[in-house]
Amino acid sequence: MSSMHHKPTGGNPSRVQFNTRLGVIATTVGSAVGLGNIWRFPYEAGMHGGGAFMLVYLGFIIVIGIPVITAEFIIGRHSGANVYGAFKRLHGSPCWRVVGAIGIVASLMILSFYSVVAGWTADYIVRSVQNFSGAYTQEALHSQFGEFTASWSAVGWTVVFLLANFWILKRGVQKGIEKMSNIMMPALFVLLIVFCINSLLMPGAAEGLRFLFNPDFSKVDSSVMLGAMGQAFFSLSLGLGCLITYASYFSRRTDLVRTAATTASLDTLVAVLAGVMIFPAVFTFSQSPAEGPKLVFEVLPAIFYNMQFGMVWSTLFFVLLFLASLTSTISMSEISIAYFCEERKMSRTVATVLNTVIAITFGSLCSLSFGPLADMTVFGMTMFELFDFVSSNVLLPIGGMLISVFVGWVLSRSVIDDEVGGQGSVRRWLVSLLVICLRYVAPVCILLVFLGGIGLFD
Numbered sequence: 001m002s003s004m005h006h007k008p009t010g011g012n013p014s015r016v017q018f019n020t021r022l023g024v025i026a027t028t029v030g031s032a033v034g035l036g037n038i039w040r041f042p043y044e045a046g047m048h049g050g051g052a053f054m055l056v057y058l059g060f061i062i063v064i065g066i067p068v069i070t071a072e073f074i075i076g077r078h079s080g081a082n083v084y085g086a087f088k089r090l091h092g093s094p095c096w097r098v099v100g101a102i103g104i105v106a107s108l109m110i111l112s113f114y115s116v117v118a119g120w121t122a123d124y125i126v127r128s129v130q131n132f133s134g135a136y137t138q139e140a141l142h143s144q145f146g147e148f149t150a151s152w153s154a155v156g157w158t159v160v161f162l163l164a165n166f167w168i169l170k171r172g173v174q175k176g177i178e179k180m181s182n183i184m185m186p187a188l189f190v191l192l193i194v195f196c197i198n199s200l201l202m203p204g205a206a207e208g209l210r211f212l213f214n215p216d217f218s219k220v221d222s223s224v225m226l227g228a229m230g231q232a233f234f235s236l237s238l239g240l241g242c243l244i245t246y247a248s249y250f251s252r253r254t255d256l257v258r259t260a261a262t263t264a265s266l267d268t269l270v271a272v273l274a275g276v277m278i279f280p281a282v283f284t285f286s287q288s289p290a291e292g293p294k295l296v297f298e299v300l301p302a303i304f305y306n307m308q309f310g311m312v313w314s315t316l317f318f319v320l321l322f323l324a325s326l327t328s329t330i331s332m333s334e335i336s337i338a339y340f341c342e343e344r345k346m347s348r349t350v351a352t353v354l355n356t357v358i359a360i361t362f363g364s365l366c367s368l369s370f371g372p373l374a375d376m377t378v379f380g381m382t383m384f385e386l387f388d389f390v391s392s393n394v395l396l397p398i399g400g401m402l403i404s405v406f407v408g409w410v411l412s413r414s415v416i417d418d419e420v421g422g423q424g425s426v427r428r429w430l431v432s433l434l435v436i437c438l439r440y441v442a443p444v445c446i447l448l449v450f451l452g453g454i455g456l457f458d
């Protein structure tokens with residue numbers, strides 16, 4: 001966007017901003033790339049038939065993902081405020097603030113169960129150094145992991161992770177978040193490529209790739225659609241104002257459309273790489289792809305055993321995965337922290353403590369649902385599964401739909417032009433396409449998939 005020709009009308013110049021263009025991309029991609037790509041994508045794809053899931057997923061990224069990311073960016077930068085405050089500033093009626101409230105609640109739910117899995121990665125750093133203490137068969141790894149996730153030490157790791165999260169958040173937006181993302185994202189990327197090459201040399205490579213890339217359309221049903229849509233929202237950090245909050249720290253120079261497209265492409269690339277790394281190994285070691293949340297954690301050690309210097313690779317990998325989870329939870333936490341600070345007038349420290357206390361409480365319950373609390377179920381789901389399902393498959397799509405309707409129908413066109421418009425016919429064409437997506441395509445798609453997924457058309 002050429003700020004020379006446009007006089008900026010929105011934004012809030014007195015607020016902290018990200019320092020550099022690389023910083024903007026690295027933090028946004030840092031928020032998007034995390035356990036969603038490396039842990040959640042392979043297990044969701046595995047449960048929903050592989051190739052069919054993948055294709056539907058890619059469709060959602062393009063048709064819903066990129067437009068709604070841009071919509072969140074527009075709301076965030078134009079208002080220069082936290083999720084709740086953003087809707088308050090942009091629209092007089094209190095109705096739209098509900099979107100902000102949904103975002104704050106959902107972000108705390110995601111933070112809770114996400115920290116459990118991040119805690120598992122922390123434990124795996126230690127196990128890597130010990131070379132998985134002699135659990136050399138697939139069964140041994142299986143039972144070792146089952147025992148660990150059911151134990152109190154898993155709760156301990158959840159807490160350790162949340163304390164690390166706390167420590168970085170307390171240091172503030174620029175120092176904490178931006179610096180770490182700049183170094184870590186490229187490193188993770190390089191490592192993934194090494195592991196993909198390694199997996200492609202395995203005997204199960206062909207079968208794994210066929211599973212992931214060869215769609216069997218008879219498998220596409222409403223639960224695959226809802227799963228793929230939930231995954232698209234989850235992986236892009238979309239639907240609860242995470243990107244609204246981050247965009248409120250963008251400067252006027254950031255090109256919102258380009259940043260949205262870059263974020264979506266890099267995020268998708270990492271998920272596909274994770275799939276290429278995992279599925280050949282799943283078939284080589286005769287695992288079931290449909291195993292669920294534990295899949296990746298049981299397959300990865302097997303991959304590392306069979307590599308030269310496996311211990312070094314595996315330590316490096318889990319350290320980077322831990323850090324990638326941190327850049328994601330930092331972005332989730334920033335939603336409620338910005339709200340507590342700006343709307344509830346708390347100091348940053350108090351707001352960060354509050355965020356951490358809530359997450360430790362619910363995170364511990366989620367962690368215990370793999371062990372002592374396994375029988376405590378609602379609608380047949382444990383606490384962990386319930387938090388994941390309600391936030392990813394219900395609240396994120398609803399939030400995303402409302403955000404898209406807000407920018408498509410409620411926000412004035414001049415605001416959209418001011419934020420994403422510019423010279424040239426390509427740009428004008430892109431903006432019109434964006435508006436069509438936000439007005440019709442995205443909301444209708446989300447609504448249909450959502451209603452289908454909860455069984456309305458059965």
Ligand code: TRP
Nearest residue numbers: 032034035036234235237242328
């Ligand atoms: N996208 C992140 C991942 O894939 C998770 C995440 C970060 C997130 N911020 C979010 C998910 C906001 C939903 C909403 O790991």
